[in-house]
Amino acid sequence: MAAATTISVPFDVYRFDPTKDRAPRYVRYNLDVAPHTPVLTALLRIRAEVDPGLTLRYSCRSAICGSCAMVVNSKSRLACQTQVGPEFERHGRVVVDPMRNMPVLRDLVVEMGSFWGNYRKLEPHLIEDPDRPMPKDTPTVMTPQQVDAFYETPRCIACAACYSACPAVEADPEFPGPMSLAKLYRFVVDPRDGGTKERLLKIQPNGLWLCLRCHLCTEACPKDVRPSERIRDLKEMAIAVQGATEHGSKHAIGFKDNIRAKGLLNEARLIRQTYNPLEAVSLLPQAARMVRKKPEILKAPKAIDGIEEVEKLYQLLDEEKKS
Ligand code: FES
Structure with a gap:
């Protein structure tokens, strides 16, 4: 059997330890890899064979857990889902940075407190309507059409690639970010939720209209949740509830x-x-x-x-x- 073709690829990897380093730097590692090798696998090889200090986050290696989101050649994405070959072909090298819009803890690992904090502020759970209490002992039956209204959003794996790609978060850290708004949409269209109107009123002032409709979040999303479209839907619903006030x-x-x-x-x-x-x-x-x-x-x-x-x-x- 013929040996698999390998390519020699330069990786420029962001290195920074805020407790020791004055400024971030890029370290170049040259690696022979098969073109289909995921960027995550290449980084793990660098760590195992060359530089044990390289710090990164990962778990499933199968685009399920969302841990390995980082910026590869300027785009926020999952390192385990990004193949080295096409990146090398297009850019002549693979530049790896930590996600944007969050502070770096070390190398490719960021502190995600603002991402989760913004999510929690939106009350991501069903709010019971006191006039329409949910049955306690029997399941609530929903029609397929009702489920269809939000079937994309539960695919989200909270990797934060959308948050990293979002220029509105960069401009105003109070902006909840694409994932939070997509999840908010999931509750707004859920017929069991009793907080729809309040959610839409609460989110308007700083939340919704800062979105520039650049669609970078949708481009970054590895699960095709299409957050920018969900934000568009929320804007229409907000106008329907409150009229044009912003x-x-x-x-x-x-x-x-x-x-x-x-x-x-x-x-x-x-x-x-x-x-x-x-x-x-x-x-x-x-x-x-x-x-x-x-x-x-x-x-x-x-x-x-x-x-x-x-x-x-x-x-x-x-x-x-x-x-
Ligand atoms: S390691 Fe789990 S999504 Fe990449």
Whole structure:
């Protein structure tokens, strides 16, 4: 039998011990590996054969426990699920960093207190409705459609890859993060939960509208939970419960109105739709810079050709939502 082909791969691995080192550094390790070797296996070989001090977290080695999330070639993901070959082919090396948005304890291990703290704040358990107490002795029967509404979310293994990839967490550590919001969605759509409205009201001010809809969380999620889509659903539900009371919700509704009316954004109108006059005054310096760069934003755009088609699409979406 022919020997398996191996490739010689440079690994640049982040090393940092905050109790001893002044600053982080990268250490290069060269390793001959088969292309299908998981990055985790390569790191364990480095630890066993070259550098016993390399610190990392792992357990199942099968993309189940979520322990081995780290940043490989700038993307947050599971090291046990990422093969060395494609990474080497694309980048010429494998750069391994600890997850972002959490402090490093040592090398590739981070302290996940903020991740779990934000999750706990959202009360991730069923809240009983006093007017509709759950039966104590008989199981609650749910229809397949009711279960379907949240079947993706329980796949989450809480690896925190989404939290590490999220720019909103980086900008504001109070933002609960994609996993917490996806789990919140799971309770909001659960017909047994009695806290739906309160959950949606509580989460709005800092929680929901900081999401930029960049979809990096969905790209990072190893279990296809698609947190950004769950956050989108929560935003729609929050508007349904409370109307547009936040800048984020006003902006979302204004954006939709503009596109429906003309097929294009009227940026000056969108600012008026999002901010009250006093708030808009504070944005004048920023607005002046925008106008200098792009004077045409002051003119209301004409409707695009085929605007009727845009309207038809919106009507279709409205009907779909109703059904
Ligand atoms: S080691 Fe368990 S998910 Fe990677």
